Amino acid sequence: MVEAGEQLGSQPRKRQKVDHDKAARIKKFRRGDPLATSKIPDKKLKGNLRYQERLANEAAELAAKADEWLLPGLAGALEADGMERTWRFKQDEVVREAEVGAARKVFDLSLTELGPYSVNFTRSGRFLALGGRKGHLAVMDWQRGKLITEIQVKETTRDIQFLHNETFFAAAQRKYVYIYDRNGVEVHCLKEHVEANCLDFLPHHFLLCSVGHPGVLRYQDTSTGQTAAAHRTRLGPCSTMRQNPWNAVLCLGHAAGTVTMWAPNMATPLVRLLCHRGPVKALAIDRDGHNMVTAGADGQVRVWDLRMLRPRHAYFSRATPDRLDISQRGLLAVGAARSIQVWQGALEHKVQSPYMRHDVYSGRLHDLAFCPYEDVLAAGHSEGLSTMLVPGAGEPNYDSRVADPFQGRKAKREQEVAQLLDKLQPDMIVLDPTTIGQVRKEPKQVQEEARLAALVAERTESRAALEKQAEKKKMKGKNKPSKRHRKKQYTIIEEHKVDAKGRAQKDKEFGKTEKNAEDSLPDDAPRALAAFYQKGRK
Amino acid sequence: MRIKAINRCEEECTRERPQDVQKVHKNLDPSLHPLEKATEYTRALNAAKLDRIFAKPFVAAFAHDDGITCLARNPQRLNSLIAGSADGEIRLWDIPSRRCLQRLVGHTAGVKGVAATPSGEACVSCSTDCTVRLWRIPAASMQPEAEPQEAQPALEFHGPHGFRAIDHHWQGDRFATAGAQVDVWDHARSEPVSSFQWGAESALSVRFNPVEPEIFTTTGSDRSIALYDLRSATPIRKLIMQTRSNALAWNPLEAFNFTVASEDCNLYTYDMRKLNTAACLHQDFVSAVIDLDYSPTGREFVAGSYDRSVRMFSYNGGHSKEVLHTKRMQRVFCVRFSGDGSYIFSGSDDMNVRIWKAEASAPLGKQLPRQKQTQAYNKALVRRFKHLPEINRIVRHRHVPKPIYKAAKLRRTIIDADARKLQNVIKHSKPGSVTVKPARQKKIVGQEE
Numbered sequence: 001m002v003e004a005g006e007q008l009g010s011q012p013r014k015r016q017k018v019d020h021d022k023a024a025r026i027k028k029f030r031r032g033d034p035l036a037t038s039k040i041p042d043k044k045l046k047g048n049l050r051y052q053e054r055l056a057n058e059a060a061e062l063a064a065k066a067d068e069w070l071l072p073g074l075a076g077a078l079e080a081d082g083m084e085r086t087w088r089f090k091q092d093e094v095v096r097e098a099e100v101g102a103a104r105k106v107f108d109l110s111l112t113e114l115g116p117y118s119v120n121f122t123r124s125g126r127f128l129a130l131g132g133r134k135g136h137l138a139v140m141d142w143q144r145g146k147l148i149t150e151i152q153v154k155e156t157t158r159d160i161q162f163l164h165n166e167t168f169f170a171a172a173q174r175k176y177v178y179i180y181d182r183n184g185v186e187v188h189c190l191k192e193h194v195e196a197n198c199l200d201f202l203p204h205h206f207l208l209c210s211v212g213h214p215g216v217l218r219y220q221d222t223s224t225g226q227t228a229a230a231h232r233t234r235l236g237p238c239s240t241m242r243q244n245p246w247n248a249v250l251c252l253g254h255a256a257g258t259v260t261m262w263a264p265n266m267a268t269p270l271v272r273l274l275c276h277r278g279p280v281k282a283l284a285i286d287r288d289g290h291n292m293v294t295a296g297a298d299g300q301v302r303v304w305d306l307r308m309l310r311p312r313h314a315y316f317s318r319a320t321p322d323r324l325d326i327s328q329r330g331l332l333a334v335g336a337a338r339s340i341q342v343w344q345g346a347l348e349h350k351v352q353s354p355y356m357r358h359d360v361y362s363g364r365l366h367d368l369a370f371c372p373y374e375d376v377l378a379a380g381h382s383e384g385l386s387t388m389l390v391p392g393a394g395e396p397n398y399d400s401r402v403a404d405p406f407q408g409r410k411a412k413r414e415q416e417v418a419q420l421l422d423k424l425q426p427d428m429i430v431l432d433p434t435t436i437g438q439v440r441k442e443p444k445q446v447q448e449e450a451r452l453a454a455l456v457a458e459r460t461e462s463r464a465a466l467e468k469q470a471e472k473k474k475m476k477g478k479n480k481p482s483k484r485h486r487k488k489q490y491t492i493i494e495e496h497k498v499d500a501k502g503r504a505q506k507d508k509e510f511g512k513t514e515k516n517a518e519d520s521l522p523d524d525a526p527r528a529l530a531a532f533y534q535k536g537r538k
Numbered sequence: 539m540r541i542k543a544i545n546r547c548e549e550e551c552t553r554e555r556p557q558d559v560q561k562v563h564k565n566l567d568p569s570l571h572p573l574e575k576a577t578e579y580t581r582a583l584n585a586a587k588l589d590r591i592f593a594k595p596f597v598a599a600f601a602h603d604d605g606i607t608c609l610a611r612n613p614q615r616l617n618s619l620i621a622g623s624a625d626g627e628i629r630l631w632d633i634p635s636r637r638c639l640q641r642l643v644g645h646t647a648g649v650k651g652v653a654a655t656p657s658g659e660a661c662v663s664c665s666t667d668c669t670v671r672l673w674r675i676p677a678a679s680m681q682p683e684a685e686p687q688e689a690q691p692a693l694e695f696h697g698p699h700g701f702r703a704i705d706h707h708w709q710g711d712r713f714a715t716a717g718a719q720v721d722v723w724d725h726a727r728s729e730p731v732s733s734f735q736w737g738a739e740s741a742l743s744v745r746f747n748p749v750e751p752e753i754f755t756t757t758g759s760d761r762s763i764a765l766y767d768l769r770s771a772t773p774i775r776k777l778i779m780q781t782r783s784n785a786l787a788w789n790p791l792e793a794f795n796f797t798v799a800s801e802d803c804n805l806y807t808y809d810m811r812k813l814n815t816a817a818c819l820h821q822d823f824v825s826a827v828i829d830l831d832y833s834p835t836g837r838e839f840v841a842g843s844y845d846r847s848v849r850m851f852s853y854n855g856g857h858s859k860e861v862l863h864t865k866r867m868q869r870v871f872c873v874r875f876s877g878d879g880s881y882i883f884s885g886s887d888d889m890n891v892r893i894w895k896a897e898a899s900a901p902l903g904k905q906l907p908r909q910k911q912t913q914a915y916n917k918a919l920v921r922r923f924k925h926l927p928e929i930n931r932i933v934r935h936r937h938v939p940k941p942i943y944k945a946a947k948l949r950r951t952i953i954d955a956d957a958r959k960l961q962n963v964i965k966h967s968k969p970g971s972v973t974v975k976p977a978r979q980k981k982i983v984g985q986e987e
Contacts, residue, residue: 028567028568029566029568031568031574063566066564066566067565067566067567070564071565072563073544073546074542075544076541076542076543076544077540077541077542078539078540078541078542079539079540079541080539081539081540084539086539089539093539094539094541097539097541098541098543099543099545101545101546101547102543102544102545204572204573204576204577245572246572246573247572247573248572248573287569288569289572328569373544374544375543375544389543391541391542391543394544395565395570396544397563397565397567398563398565398570399563399564399565399566399570399571400561400562400563400564401562401564402565402570402571404563405546405551406546406548406551406552408552408560411560421581421584422577422580422581423580424573424576424577424580425580428576428579428580433572433573433575433576434575436575436576436579437575437578437579437922437923437926439925524968526966526967526968527965527966527969528965528966
């Protein structure tokens with residue numbers, strides 16, 4: 001529509017301002033690079049893929065818009081004015097300045113008699129499980145100060161872990177692993193998990209994993225009760241275990257300084273990384289599976305790029321860190337002896353100073369855990385439990401279908417059913433989960449590569465065997481130089497033979513001999529008589 | 539110092555009263571949803587399995603007194619079906635209440651073809667007793683009647699020879715019959731308006747084009763498919779194939795595409811403008827294909843065959859999507875799609891008209907919006923992952939009666955052996971001396987103007 005006085009085409013076209021923020025947001029929701037559909041020869045496939053790409057782009061744009069405008073919560077932040085530094089602020093100052101609702105979440109539970117406490121949160125962050133070394137197990141709704149259950153098992157308890165929700169938790173006791181109900185009733189005694197040091201639960205697969213003194217990593221499906229896998233690590237007792245939330249692979253830290261990554265369907269580790277000169281004391285992995293932080297007895301705290309399996313940078317800590325944890329928004333908590341340091345932005349780049357610091361009022365630190373969806377860090381120590389306010393640690397916007405801190409009874413029941421329906425099989429755990437559903441290379445190519453690899457392996461093996469045989473020095477006058485020389489010539493010929501055999505077979509498979517014959521074939525001769533037209537044939 | 543920490547208020551995040559709707563918070567950030575592809579794959583697998591569990595396509599069967607030879611659906615009423623049988627009786631069925639509304643008695647020999655008028659108020663039927671009769675069709679009333687009434691024809695047309703097929707014009711008052719010659723009639727005339735004859739053979743079936751109403755085709759016993767235009771005096775074009783075509787159907791959405799059901803167990807889709815090659819070849823039957831009909835959506839069609847099965851094909855698919863069979867169903871002589879594309883009607887030799895669901899696992903009746911959304915999601919999931927072996931195996935799996943399975947296996951070995959032998963012949967012959975015709979052109983003998 002042209003208004004009065006306007007001339008069509010007279011105004012210069014304004015250049016579109018590229019909104020980098022919007023582009024970055026769309027890229028976040030895009031899930032991979034756009035496909036180049038112009039080069040595809042098949043028209044039907046091209047049309048289909050173009051339609052799919054259009055849908056994906058539209059979905060990413062809508063998600064970016066929703067992300068920009070519709071999310072209710074904002075992440076926390078702590079800023080210092082002027083010459084102040086954030087790490088100088090003590091927790092009571094921070095708590096004083098914060099809102100009452102946030103301040104209420106900081107408390108100290110004094111439980112001095114029953115040993116250092118392990119801490120575990122449910123996925124929604126609402127419930128907290130405490131496991132004291134001397135057998136004190138408790139589940140509480142920590143924000144409201146409600147104790148759900150508390151039992152004394154009268155045995156050494158090394159770790160505690162919630163299962164798929166707060167109704168069940170597992171405790172790694174002196175000999176076996178036990179599963180308890182929310183009423184404190186012992187529901188199962190898992191006799192196969194012997195002397196477990198660490199427990200972890202893979203929520204999408206319903207797998208309870210344990211590793212302990214025998215060095216056996218065991219995966220047990222808690223919905224069916226079957227053992228999915230039991231791997232002998234052969235690397236001695238292991239007391240450090242973490243799951244990578246992005247691909248559900250378990251990372252174990254060993255006494256020799258290696259970190260190994262395991263999946264249920266491979267008896268050998270997927271990855272073996274040499275991280276430290278000395279035992280690996282603590283491990284933590286961030287939510288996206290990009291970074292892993294390892295702390296060793298050598299005082300180094302190294303940050304690794306998990307996708308490329310390369311080291312990024314390292315920090316030095318005089319006191320050996322006991323525990324590490326990474327929050328949902330990438331804050332790293334390092335606990336050593338009595339002090340807790342929280343570092344912000346320390347994973348992507350090397351940072352010079354920490355974000356916040358806190359000293360536990362008494363006792364020695366045993367466990368650190370960030371609460372999901374809250375700006376709180378819980379520290380279990382030998383004198384009980386302390387919580388610390390860390391603004392900016394938790395994800396402010398939760399998704400009700402994933403984890404809802406305010407879940408009602410009905411929603412909890414329905415979520416349990418939905419989780420069971422969506423339960424993934426253990427053999428789907430791979431290092432790169434985006435490969436599921438991808439089309440492999442042509443089977444021919446794969447076969448050819450495998451065949452070549454086998455050939456090379458066979459060749460090297462035969463060479464090594466022959467060399468070993470040839471090297472054998474004969475005694476008692478049978479070690480004549482001429483005989484040795486002849487034997488060497490013989491082995492060289494043997495190798496050629498192996499090669500020639502393989503070459504002939506390869507040529508036969510790919511019809512090379514036929515081609516050679518065809519080349520020398522005159523035009524009007526039938527192919528069946530090709531043999532008579534070969535060059536060099538008498 | 540400036541500090542802001544997460545402080546959620548329970549009252550704001552949850553509902554106030556039980557009567558309120560639950561508050562659902564969403565965050566689409568991919569970091570909160572790991573292992574998406576694996577979850578989608580698992581859901582697709584479950585959806586494929588549930589699809590097969592709920593696949594119960596058979597709905598109902600209506601009994602006649604003799605084998606059913608022809609079916610017609612009413613273009614204006616979804617609930618009406620007209621079925622003609624070999625004893626000359628035509629029954630009008632009301633499908634939702636599963637009762638016979640009327641019996642149209644009058645023909646003295648088997649009814650060979652039946653077609654409804656575009657207004658939906660009447661239908662025409664033809665028989666080998668050399669008559670065509672026009673009947674009035676009442677709508678189904680709300681009160682269930684005890685006995686289906688008998689009715690007399692409103693009009694009768696007499697011809698010199700027995701009629702093999704009939705089809706009504708989509709807009710006007712004309713209809714065409716096929717027999718020894720092809721006649722075009724009008725309701726108001728007792729003699730044919732025009733007659734077409736090409737060659738000495740008889741025409742087996744006739745169909746009008748729904749989009750181009752003046753065009754119709756016939757299939758003949760001389761293995762030909764002839765195209766006619768009512769506006770011209772002579773037939774336009776004839777396509778001759780290697781085997782006889784038993785039936786033909788026009789694609790209701792693409793004016794120039796039609797599919798023929800051939801005696802050689804295959805169906806061929808042609809473009810009217812380019813008859814030198816078939817557009818698509820549909821295989822899966824093991825015996826002659828007797829009848830076919832397109833869905834109103836134009837995206838799929840159904841065909842019935844002499845091998846006691848009914849198959850549904852995609853309009854451009856080389857193999858069938860669905861196979862329908864029962865132990866009691868004998869040779870299938872006629873198939874039709876319902877007006878909304880969700881049901882298939884098949885009339886067979888065992889004196890029954892059977893109603894099947896076009897989508898075997900779709901639930902009958904009204905769906906809640908959330909149910910519809912879940913079903914659409916499940917279908918999209920299966921579509922995305924259906925090339926993966928585990929899911930492909932489940933999605934493709936159909937039980938097929940043993941005789942058909944064995945016959946299909948035998949056909950497969952014969953076809954493979956022929957292909958292998960052809961390759962050997964080519965390999966041992968002078969290059970270029972053996973020409974291989976593509977499958978789409980192999981069965982075409984020639985064209986005539």
